[in-house]
Amino acid sequence: MYMNPRPGMPMDNMDEQNELIKASQQGDRTALSRLVDLHAQELFGFLLYLCGNRTQAEDLVQETFLRALQALKHYQFRAPFRAWLFRIAVNLHHDERRRRQVRKPAEYDVADEENLHLFTADPGPDMLAERSEQVQALHQALTLLPRQLRLVVVMRDLQEMSYAEIGLALGWRPGTVKSRLFRARQELAAHLRPLWEEQE
């Protein structure tokens, strides 16, 4: 059975993650659970920004992990695991949108008061209010972006993924990632500036 060498610590080391994957491929359920735990937060955050709806994001996180875990025995370490996982999530989100024939994300519920705890474990009332406005404005602006631009800006600026990972997850060349990111930031800034200036 796999034992985490640093219990409770985030595993940013690629070797350790690969060890977890190998143990999972051999049927170690503890390693599998740890692997899910390791990526659940970032995947949920990504899908929350993409969908703007907590329930939908949760459903997609579950579906993504189930697909990934079932296909894990075929994973051959050619692409970073995070890129592989996010690619599954992006495809599922695309299918979901097509199935529902939704052109824009679902009704935004992320900044509703009951969901604000999602963004921080123990926020004070002032921080809650400020955060609520910021997040709501950000999401409003994100919904106005075309899907491709929304994907790239969320992955890079909010999830801090590398250009290589983004390229693999979206199937784009590195140059395309950078030029689309530039356009995405430009459009996002145009939508966000009036909203954030209002708040200040």
Next chain:
Amino acid sequence: MIRRHPHTLLALYVEGTCSAAEQAAVAAHLRRCEACARAVATQQPLHRRLQRIPKPATPPFLVQRIMARYDRLQQRASFWSGFESIPRLLQPAFVALLLAVALYFLWPARQESLYDQAVKTYASVYQSGDNWTALANDEDALRFALNRPADIPKESDHDR
């Protein structure tokens, strides 16, 4: 010297992740290109601000729920694992065989063939001790049961 708007490099410049040479080239371009300079001035504060947005926390018990669903799927999958152990090329043949067996036993209007009926008739006549037992042999009796009397030898022929 950069002649076109270097959007790919500008994305890196906004983050401050360019190499020293790239940074110098972009800076030179920005001095001449007002549009790019304006874009960078807009995007740099946005990038800084986006990085300060807190990461969403994982909903409670999300991992446990995922693992519970995964376990249920595994249990279901183990039911089919026997089938998966059959070589892939033989799987369609195995399915076809199963279907054929099922159809044989479940077909509602399966009728007896004429031959089966004839054999049954012969058997019942033979067991009843009727006169027909006098027929010369089993083959004759079968012919009779199959309703082909013309071929059956007459009793008088046997007597001779």
